[in-house]
Amino acid sequence: MPGVGPGYGVTMTPRPVRVLTALLIATAAATVVVEVLNFWYAPDHGTGLAVRTGWAFARTLAWLVLIFQVRRARATAKPLSLILTMTTLFAVGRLIVPATGRPPLPGLIGFGVLALLCLTVVVLLHRHPAVDAHLIHQPRRLTLTRDGLKLREAPPGDPWVLTARLASFSYSPLMLVPALTAAGTLRHQLEWTLAVLFWILAGIAVSYVALLCAFFVGRGSQTARLTLASVTLVVVAFDLPLCGILLGADGLIRDGAPLVVAAALTLYALWRTARSPALAG
Template identity: 60%
Template structure:
């Protein structure tokens, strides 16, 4: 027989199910990437970078588990962006440059896609999770007892879920630019010295994008309308810089594999702004 205290702290079954699903998805991400690496016809520098970046997403699922267990509101947009970009990050490695994908990799990708779809479905369709994911991150509070970190109600009106989605999507711009820039650096090591200035510009643009997004989203969460237009402009500049460099230094294959996920992230960010405007 459970006590009243035990019943009070017991999480809903949907939370426990989602936590287990996220753990399985994190493990599946690692397994599928290892399968792709094992069956890849050419295990070069570019594949190693893309595989490492995709495997890092398993850590993202572990971070998401923490947000879900703590009932944080950011879990929904973070989970959506993580699931979508994981599918693209893994999918671009399943398809080889020539021929058909190996059967183990294709089956693993199908399984991972189903797991990511289930994660998104639970996050956005479960009433129990909707009632659970309502808490905000702790903040530094100064009072008579001293300094402490605890949850406090936001001082401004709560940002909509679509604005949070745009914010999380925009924060992926920088890593999605730096990964192909690092791959292009391998071309410099292969003797393409003419690409050195372009690679340096690419790295610089990736770092600058992170600061620009941080500035935009800080005011976006405060309800500044001009910040929406600025984020749209930053998105356009990011695409204008990244996609041509992908095409020039990495070819059509690199444009699809590395430019595609950035286009998806940009589309989610812009769609979130549009939905928030209509809400």
């Protein structure tokens, strides 16, 4: 909320932050519009399209979380924006390209507008000094005090820790989307039923493993960094062959590529945390 004038103790929200908020709202709206257009023009409304469109809509809610974090001046807005824009472009992009034929022109135009909005959002969040000065508040966590447990703001930490955490948290949905898509094709390949079931269970289990590892990575644990890096490699080695076998080359590109990018970002962030004097050791 803008300030009401000098002497009232209310800080005026910087103009770049207000512009950024408006851009985030426009990006969330554009995401929904493009997804509706893609679904409308899609020649085949099968299980795969339904699952991927449902995930795309569910992920749209994350834009509202990002808007909230920017308005609350949370430092977590930066890594969240990076993961969100990346997964949004991949998720929407794979909906545009049909299994056969050319993508519809309205979908291509909408995707171009969405890509431009995402790029602008990332540049503002990571490069504008006024936005950088605004995003100073750290996540809150339970702290034991003399008066009991209280939610307090965590001390400033390495931003690459937040990036590694958020990137690794995306493993679970990025595994579950192709697994559920493959489940819709089992009537034609029943011999893969157990593999798909294990795929779904692994997608659920990896969320807990990533959460536990990410917690200790923030505490500077070398073991946690190595464990999360190992989990990342196992997830990629497990997910990509199943995408290729059960969903074909199309599924490998649509569903495997986002996971590879998230894994690469996690590994790079872990490498950066290992080089941080505050967290190394």
